[in-house]
Amino acid sequence: MNLRSFRLLPLAIALAALGSAAAAQSSVDLAAGTVRAGKLFDPARASYTPVQQAGYRIEARRTGSTLELAVTPPAGTAYVLALAPELAQLRQVLVAGDRLWAIGWMNGAGASDVSLYRAADGRLLDRFWAYQPLPSPDGRYVAFQKFHPSHFIDQWETQYRLYDAALAPAANRAALRTPLAGEPAGDALVDVGLALYPLAPGELDRDASDLTPASAHSAGSGFAWSTDSRRVAFVDVQGGRARLVSAALGTARPQVTAAPLPELGLLCAGAPEGRACTSLSPDFVSLALGRADATLTVQRPGTAARRIGVPAGRFTTVAP
Amino acid sequence: MIFKPWLVPAGAVVALLLSTGPAAAAGNAGDAKQCRTTAQGRTVCLQQRRLGVRPLASLLTNTVLPNQKVDLSAWVEYNPFDCSLVSSGAWQVTTPPTKGDVSFGIYSDVLSNGDCPGVIFPYALISYTWTSSDEAATQDSFAAQWVSPDYVEPDTFVENLATVKIDKVDFAAGTASLTIDGPPEATGTLTLEFSGATAGTATLTTTESYASGSATPTLLRPSIPVGVYDTLKVKWNASTPQVFGKLTPPRPWNVLGSVRYSQYNVPVESACTGGSVSVWVVDSLTACNFTQVNLNSNFASQVNVNGTGQSSAHGTLKAGAATSLRRSCRGHFPDGATLNTSYLQVSSVTGSCNTTLVADSSVATHPTQRLACGANLKLVRPDNSNRADRTRADTCPACNTGFGGGDGHIDSFTASQACTAHDVGDLGQFWTVQIR
Numbered sequence: 001m002n003l004r005s006f007r008l009l010p011l012a013i014a015l016a017a018l019g020s021a022a023a024a025q026s027s028v029d030l031a032a033g034t035v036r037a038g039k040l041f042d043p044a045r046a047s048y049t050p051v052q053q054a055g056y057r058i059e060a061r062r063t064g065s066t067l068e069l070a071v072t073p074p075a076g077t078a079y080v081l082a083l084a085p086e087l088a089q090l091r092q093v094l095v096a097g098d099r100l101w102a103i104g105w106m107n108g109a110g111a112s113d114v115s116l117y118r119a120a121d122g123r124l125l126d127r128f129w130a131y132q133p134l135p136s137p138d139g140r141y142v143a144f145q146k147f148h149p150s151h152f153i154d155q156w157e158t159q160y161r162l163y164d165a166a167l168a169p170a171a172n173r174a175a176l177r178t179p180l181a182g183e184p185a186g187d188a189l190v191d192v193g194l195a196l197y198p199l200a201p202g203e204l205d206r207d208a209s210d211l212t213p214a215s216a217h218s219a220g221s222g223f224a225w226s227t228d229s230r231r232v233a234f235v236d237v238q239g240g241r242a243r244l245v246s247a248a249l250g251t252a253r254p255q256v257t258a259a260p261l262p263e264l265g266l267l268c269a270g271a272p273e274g275r276a277c278t279s280l281s282p283d284f285v286s287l288a289l290g291r292a293d294a295t296l297t298v299q300r301p302g303t304a305a306r307r308i309g310v311p312a313g314r315f316t317t318v319a320p
Numbered sequence: 321m322i323f324k325p326w327l328v329p330a331g332a333v334v335a336l337l338l339s340t341g342p343a344a345a346a347g348n349a350g351d352a353k354q355c356r357t358t359a360q361g362r363t364v365c366l367q368q369r370r371l372g373v374r375p376l377a378s379l380l381t382n383t384v385l386p387n388q389k390v391d392l393s394a395w396v397e398y399n400p401f402d403c404s405l406v407s408s409g410a411w412q413v414t415t416p417p418t419k420g421d422v423s424f425g426i427y428s429d430v431l432s433n434g435d436c437p438g439v440i441f442p443y444a445l446i447s448y449t450w451t452s453s454d455e456a457a458t459q460d461s462f463a464a465q466w467v468s469p470d471y472v473e474p475d476t477f478v479e480n481l482a483t484v485k486i487d488k489v490d491f492a493a494g495t496a497s498l499t500i501d502g503p504p505e506a507t508g509t510l511t512l513e514f515s516g517a518t519a520g521t522a523t524l525t526t527t528e529s530y531a532s533g534s535a536t537p538t539l540l541r542p543s544i545p546v547g548v549y550d551t552l553k554v555k556w557n558a559s560t561p562q563v564f565g566k567l568t569p570p571r572p573w574n575v576l577g578s579v580r581y582s583q584y585n586v587p588v589e590s591a592c593t594g595g596s597v598s599v600w601v602v603d604s605l606t607a608c609n610f611t612q613v614n615l616n617s618n619f620a621s622q623v624n625v626n627g628t629g630q631s632s633a634h635g636t637l638k639a640g641a642a643t644s645l646r647r648s649c650r651g652h653f654p655d656g657a658t659l660n661t662s663y664l665q666v667s668s669v670t671g672s673c674n675t676t677l678v679a680d681s682s683v684a685t686h687p688t689q690r691l692a693c694g695a696n697l698k699l700v701r702p703d704n705s706n707r708a709d710r711t712r713a714d715t716c717p718a719c720n721t722g723f724g725g726g727d728g729h730i731d732s733f734t735a736s737q738a739c740t741a742h743d744v745g746d747l748g749q750f751w752t753v754q755i756r
Contacts, residue, residue, distance in 0.1 A: 035724075039724075039745055039746035039748060039749075040582070040722065040746055041582055041741075041745055041746045042745040042746060043742045043743075043745055044742060044743060044745060045745070065740055065742040085594070085618055085740065086621055086622070086625060086740065088740060088741040106625050106741060107582070107584060107626060107741040107744065108582025108583055108584065108722075108731065108744065108745065108746055109582060109584065109716060109718040109719065109722070109731055110718045110721065110722045111625050111718070131718060132721070148641055148642075148717065149624065149625065149626060149639045149641055149642040150584065150625060150627060150716070150717070150718060150731075151626055151627040151628070151671075151684055151714060151715075151716065151731065152627030152628040152638060152639075152642050152669075152670075152671060152672070152714065153627055153641075153642045153672070154715070155644075156717045180650065181650070181651065182650040182651030182652070182653065183646065183650055183653070184640075184646060184653040184657050184658045184659055185656065185657070185658050186658065187658040187659060187660035187661070189624075189660060190641070190659070190660055191658075207644075207646045208641075209643075209644035209646060209647040209648070218720070219720075219721075222721075281688075281721055281723060281728075282720065282721045283721050283722070283723045300727075301726070302545070
């Protein structure tokens with residue numbers, strides 16, 4: 001999730017900001033997926049500026065509690081499409097080739113609805129739920145964390161997935177493992193995507209009720225894409241240890257490698273050396289991908305950025 | 321009338337010597353006057369001026385500030401008949417101080433006992449300055465004697481360093497309660513330093529000055545950065561260096577910083593519009609009886625998003641994916657049933673702390689915030705006024721992100737019965753501290 005950040009303000013300025021923020025709407029940048037001023041999740045007061053992408057003019061507007069997109073293609077007939085009723089605040093639209101992605105929050109906890117439309121006429125092609133969805137620059141893929149209910153849940157873990165718009169919806173819902181006897185069928189909105197991580201038997205697509213606190217995976221960062229959309233990476237934390245996971249795309253299955261990140265323990269106040277800092281929010285971690293290496297940047301508000309270089313040689317293959 | 325002592329009969333001289341004379345002029349209470357007849361038959365008197373800042377207290381005890389000279393005592397010997405100076409005398413230190421320095425001078429003033437009105441006498445003055453940098457030192461003492469041609473007056477002086485005692489820190493009220501014991505005329509602002517092993521130091525300085533006595537400075541709470549603080553040091557800026565007090569609380573102060581509060585609710589089916597959908601309702605995780613029912617489609621969807629909902633006909637329902645339904649009722653799922661189309665009936669709306677959620681009171685936090693169930697939080701606006709209290713009762717899996725530029729994210733349970741999150745926007749961003 002790429003959010004525009006602001007620093008804490010001195011009291012006098014903060015008082016002025018309070019006064020102005022109380023009246024200001026939340027302005028959503030549909031291209032960047034960021035929210036300015038107001039409140040981060042503010043569906044009733046969110047305003048959307050029309051965007052131009054690939055010749056398409058896209059305007060988001062609200063009718064009651066429903067959001068819709070008014071789309072004017074570069075050629076062809078303009079149309080209006082109603083977004084999913086669960087989508088309360090639109091965050092990003094992306095036009096790539098003949099695809100139009102609409103991604104938005106379903107609640108303040110960041111549960112997201114991801115919908116794929118045919119750009120020419122707005123026909124719904126597919127739809128799924130996720131956390132932290134991030135389209136690739138070329139719009140073919142969406143990397144995301146598998147959905148789970150946002151509240152009233154005792155156990156959960158982060159499972160990383162990849163949606164490939166070049167595949168049919170059914171192909172994006174192929175069973176990731178052999179179901180156990182008597183297990184329910186997969187759900188079309190939730191059981192989606194190719195598995196990125198974890199891949200180990202017993203961890204792949206497991207049920208949350210089979211977790212122990214030490215075994216659960218959690219996200220240490222959001223996703224990062226290479227500029228050529230051929231590589232996606234993220235930080236995963238399990239048992240207090242962080243790894244930078246990288247998936248190379250373009251073959252039938254993603255080629256996944258991982259590099260340990262012992263340096264994260266040094267960046268977290270109070271965390272013993274050698275142990276990853278599980279209290280470090282993904283909000284403070286960003287990734288930049290090179291051809292085969294990566295750079296991790298950790299920056300909390302009001303502090304200097306700390307950079308960790310992860311050379312290609314540190315990555316090892318993650319076997320399924 | 322001035323008497324020449326050598327002309328007065330001895331008895332009369334004695335009577336004169338015992339006279340207290342006219343009422344003492346204004347001065348420190350208890351300023352001593354002694355008179356005697358010298359071997360040479362002169363009548364001389366002695367006047368002491370106690371110059372310490374506590375006229376009603378012990379003669380020789382003072383409260384002092386570092387590096388600030390305090391005049392302690394002054395003596396003079398004079399002739400009461402012709403008001404002539406016999407001698408200012410001089411001070412001799414017999415036991416030196418260990419935490420400061422003694423200095424001498426002349427104190428010019430009238431006699432406070434009323435003798436010789438209008439006549440200025442030069443008293444020999446002794447002063448003290450605390451100079452020690454030992455933070456553990458609280459008291460100094462020394463002995464000195466004043467010597468004149470006809471007198472030797474020994475004294476012992478006790479100097480107590482001014483203190484700052486922190487009685488209480490109340491983050492809920494946004495105040496600290498202090499007791500300052502210092503020289504009564506001294507004033508200074510207060511500098512409050514919160515520190516912790518992993519938090520650095522947060523420094524607040526008051527604009528108001530405080531004198532000796534009780535002080536209740538306001539804590540500008542939003543200026544304290546996120547961190548766990550285990551020590552407060554309060555410096556009284558009445559001197560350089562300052563005197564200070566320290567407090568280590570029984571439980572460190574857990575400042576969560578500027579936290580974004582999103583909101584969540586339990587959607588109510590009767591508030592949802594639209595068509596219905598066929599789903600499965602499960603009676604329990606042990607019996608695993610699946611019953612096919614119809615729910616409003618929007619309601620069913622919202623329960624899957626948020627985890628729990630209040631149905632019109634089937635009570636409180638939890639999304640199958642929010643429970644252990646998949647494992648507990650393995651083998652019982654009807655054909656076509658999924659976790660997203662199966663809902664567990666529960667008796668009440670409880671969070672992960674197994675307590676009933678209270679609207680506009682309960683919050684859900686992420687495990688990395690290390691807040692135990694029942695932890696109480698105080699939400700503070702940027703202007704330092706209190707916004708609300710909250711209590712941790714649930715877990716928010718996604719609240720380790722979405723900080724909105726702040727230091728954290730907490731989900732606050734609201735009474736809204738709205739079907740969708742359209743009307744369940746953020747509560748706002750508030751500075752937050754754990755108060756219990």
